[in-house]
Amino acid sequence: xxxxxTTILVTGANRGIGQALVAEALAxxxxxxxxxxxxxxxHPDPRVTPVPLDVTDTAQVQAAAQRIxxxxxxxxxxxIALYDDxxxxxxxxxxxxxxxxGPYAVVQAFLPALTRSRGAIVNNLSLNAFAPMPVxxxxxxxxAAAFSLTQSLRALLAGRGVRVHAVLTGPxxxxxxxxxDIPKVSAAAVAGAILDGVERDEEDIFPDPLSxxxxxxxxxxxxxxxxxxxxxxxxxxxAA
Numbered sequence: 001x002x003x004x005x006t007t008i009l010v011t012g013a014n015r016g017i018g019q020a021l022v023a024e025a026l027a028x029x030x031x032x033x034x035x036x037x038x039x040x041x042x043h044p045d046p047r048v049t050p051v052p053l054d055v056t057d058t059a060q061v062q063a064a065a066q067r068i069x070x071x072x073x074x075x076x077x078x079x080i081a082l083y084d085d086x087x088x089x090x091x092x093x094x095x096x097x098x099x100x101x102g103p104y105a106v107v108q109a110f111l112p113a114l115t116r117s118r119g120a121i122v123n124n125l126s127l128n129a130f131a132p133m134p135v136x137x138x139x140x141x142x143x144a145a146a147f148s149l150t151q152s153l154r155a156l157l158a159g160r161g162v163r164v165h166a167v168l169t170g171p172x173x174x175x176x177x178x179x180x181d182i183p184k185v186s187a188a189a190v191a192g193a194i195l196d197g198v199e200r201d202e203e204d205i206f207p208d209p210l211s212x213x214x215x216x217x218x219x220x221x222x223x224x225x226x227x228x229x230x231x232x233x234x235x236x237x238x239a240a
Contacts, residue, residue, distance in 0.1 A: 001120055001163070003195055004029035007071050009064075011036040011055055011106060012078030017124060017172060020191035021075055022048060028195060034068055036078070053078075055102030065109035073198065074110050075122040076103035081139040092138040099142035104149060111162075118161035122198060123150045127170050127211050130218075154203065155231035165203060167194050168218075170210035185209060 008025050012018040013035035025033050026045055035041055036053030043050065053064050055078050080098045084091040103123055114121065129147035132140030147166055154164035173184040185208040197205030204224075206215040218224055 001073070001201065002028075002199055003073075005031050006073055007032040007034070007068075007117075008073040008075065009034040009036060009051070009068060009071055009110070010075045010077055011053055011102075013037055014039060014041050017169070017187045017190055017194075018075075018077040020187040021077060021194065024188070024191040024195050034064075034071075036064065053106075055106055056097050058105065061105050061109045065113070068110070069113060070117065071110055071113040072117045072119040073122065074106065074114060074119070075124065075194075076106055077124040078102060079124070081136050083135055084138045086137050092141065095138045095142040096145065099139070100145045100149065103146060107153065111157075114162050115157075115160045120163040120165060120198060121150075121153065121157075122165045122167060122194065122205075123147075124167045124169060124194070125150065127168050127214065129166075129168060130214065151227055151231075155234040158231070158234065159236055163201065165198055165205055167197070167205045167207060168211050168214070170206075170208040172208065 003025055008030050010018050010021045010025070010033065013022050014037040022033050022035050022043070026047060031047065033048050034051045035043065035048055036051045038052075038054045041050040051064050051067065052060055054060050078098065080095060082091050082095060086092065107121055113119070123146060125147050126139075126143040128136070128140040129143040132144075150164055150166040157164055169190060171184045172190050173186050190207045193207030194205055197207065204215075204218060206212045
């Protein structure tokens with residue numbers, strides 16, 4: 001899939017990687033970019049259409065799906081990360097709501113449009129889906145669950161011609177990681193690598209130097225081989 005001439009929805013588009021994804025999609029010639037945000041957004045490019053979209057708000061998700069109608073690529077980018085120690089159930093619930101159930105709801109709402117276009121779903125996850133970071137364990141739990149959701153959707157939607165990509169992002173220079181004194185890559189570089197991966201039809205995208213160190217071992221490892229083996233058991237659906 002090429003980005004040029006496509007219609008794209010990016011959630012969490014007002015800052016960080018989401019904002020960079022909007023800019024990168026425009027640079028690659030996307031015909032329309034819907035920028036989903038919880039607040040107001042203004043953009044100078046007429047190809048950008050701001051859309052009120054809190055992924056935890058069922059009414060907003062449904063309204064966005066009715067408004068947009070035609071869609072080639074859905075990028076689930078909205079997410080939160082809260083410091084915790086797993087002692088507060090509310091912190092876990094909040095991150096599951098945004099990072100797991102949010103993308104699930106958005107996918108379900110836009111699946112008819114993506115099936116019609118034989119489009120793509122791109123879930124921006126985290127390397128913490130593979131291994132938790134102790135200062136944000138609830139976030140890590142939510143991203144691991146979202147990765148499993150992504151793999152499940154990949155198997156279930158293949159018969160409908162819908163591709164599903166997981167983005168295993170490492171430390172990126174955004175508001176979310178501002179408190180971490182670690183090497184980080186720019187949001188623009190990550191956005192470019194994400195769309196490169198989509199255009200190359202990579203199932204699992206490793207868009208930064210740290211995540212790239214995991215790519216070969218994951219793609220050629222036992223866990224990925226098992227995913228492919230189990231995906232063959234998915235119910236067969238007529239893709240026509």
